[in-house]
Amino acid sequence: MISNEQKNELRRRLAGFLLEEEPLAAKTAYKVGGNAAFYLQPKSLPDLELVLRTLAELELEFLVLGAGCNVFVAAAGVLDRVVISLDRGFAGFEIIGSDSWSVMLRAESRVRLSRLVQLSADEGYSGFEKLASIPGTVGGALAMNAGAYGGTIYDSLAAIQIMEKGGLAWWSAIRMNPTYRDGGLTAEQVVVAAYFLLERKSSLEITTEINEIKALRQQRLPQGYHAGSVFKNPAGDFAGRLLDDVGCKGMRCGGAYVSKEHANVIVADKGVEADDVLALMENMRTLVRDRHGVNLESEIRIFS
Numbered sequence: 222m223i224s225n226e227q228k229n230e231l232r233r234r235l236a237g238f239l240l241e242e243e244p245l246a247a248k249t250a251y252k253v254g255g256n257a258a259f260y261l262q263p264k265s266l267p268d269l270e271l272v273l274r275t276l277a278e279l280e281l282e283f284l285v286l287g288a289g290c291n292v293f294v295a296a297a298g299v300l301d302r303v304v305i306s307l308d309r310g311f312a313g314f315e316i317i318g319s320d321s322w323s324v325m326l327r328a329e330s331r332v333r334l335s336r337l338v339q340l341s342a343d344e345g346y347s348g349f350e351k352l353a354s355i356p357g358t359v360g361g362a363l364a365m366n367a368g369a370y371g372g373t374i375y376d377s378l379a380a381i382q383i384m385e386k387g388g389l390a391w392w393s394a395i396r397m398n399p400t401y402r403d404g405g406l407t408a409e410q411v412v413v414a415a416y417f418l419l420e421r422k423s424s425l426e427i428t429t430e431i432n433e434i435k436a437l438r439q440q441r442l443p444q445g446y447h448a449g450s451v452f453k454n455p456a457g458d459f460a461g462r463l464l465d466d467v468g469c470k471g472m473r474c475g476g477a478y479v480s481k482e483h484a485n486v487i488v489a490d491k492g493v494e495a496d497d498v499l500a501l502m503e504n505m506r507t508l509v510r511d512r513h514g515v516n517l518e519s520e521i522r523i524f525s
């Protein structure tokens with residue numbers, strides 16, 4: 222728990238960026254869950270530096286919220302950690318150099334993936350095609366190593382700018398160690414910007430690939446509030462196949478149900494409670510463990 226002394230220090234030292242009891246449900250994919258006891262919205266790099274230094278001095282842990290597309294918030298909310306959101310700034314987006322073959326793009330953390338994909342299509346800059354229809358921000362996608370159809374956001378990454386309690390650091394893409402659905406960031410690191418090296422290619426070719434991916438995704442993913450895949454694929458198999466095999470499609474807990482189109486997607490219905498989603502996840506996991514001996518790992522990041 223955050224002690225009264227820590228709370229008072231937060232209020233005193235970070236008053237300009239601090240909200241208390243901020244509701245999180247509307248900011249996340251399933252639209253459920255409680256409040257952030259302390260919610261910080263730094264607008265600039267110096268603000269963020271101050272925030273991280275202060276949290277380190279107060280020995281407080283934090284969670285960063287992007288667009289919330291892969292985040293589930295527990296019913297009780299986030300009580301023991303502070304939530305940081307960069308949604309008051311960090312939206313810079315510019316081409317910083319180009320030649321006849323390539324283009325270097327700088328995109329700050331809060332830039333939406335859809336904007337990157339649109340730029341690829343409009344200008345003929347190849348590198349973001351596989352991200353078509355994946356919702357979220359640059360920061361969230363780098364933290365998650367987001368991707369689909371054999372490509373991820375790291376494929377065109379040249380470098381990343383990260384803020385830590387010690388200040389701003391540059392990491393070349395080679396220094397990063399992304400693994401399947403995990404960018405490999407530590408809990409103390411906040412992505413502030415990324416540099417992407419894109420290849421020039423015909424706009425028509427890029428647009429065709431993007432449209433094909435969008436059409437495929439539209440067929441496979443349900444309508445309604447959901448966060449895409451709930452569980453990571455275990456080595457050598459697909460979580461969706463295992464979940465389908467044990468009869469998860471259509472399974473329901475309260476207002477949360479497993480999509481009939483995709484056994485690895487939970488959809489939040491009207492009146493859903495956070496505990497419904499958690500209970501359904503547990504049931505799905507148990508069925509797969511009992512029949513196949515496989516422990517499914519959550520792809521969704523749980524904020525509690």
Ligand SMILES: Cc1cc2nc3c(=O)[nH]c(=O)nc-3n(C[C@H](O)[C@H](O)[C@H](O)COP(=O)(O)OP(=O)(O)OC[C@H]3O[C@@H](n4cnc5c(N)ncnc54)[C@H](O)[C@@H]3O)c2cc1C
Pocket residue numbers: 250284285286287288289290291292307330354355356357358359360361362363364365366367368369402406410411412413442447448449450522
């Ligand atoms: C309909 C739908 C379809 C989806 N399909 C896919 C898919 O095909 N492939 C795929 O990979 N994902 C998919 N997702 C999941 C989601 O879109 C991605 O994980 C996305 O990258 C999350 O970005 P975000 O900004 O919403 O991050 P959030 O969901 O807000 O956060 C995700 C994680 O990133 C961390 N984070 C966010 N911003 C920062 C930052 N600036 N610095 C450090 N850490 C940060 C958070 O702490 C959290 O751990 C899907 C989601 C939905 C809703």
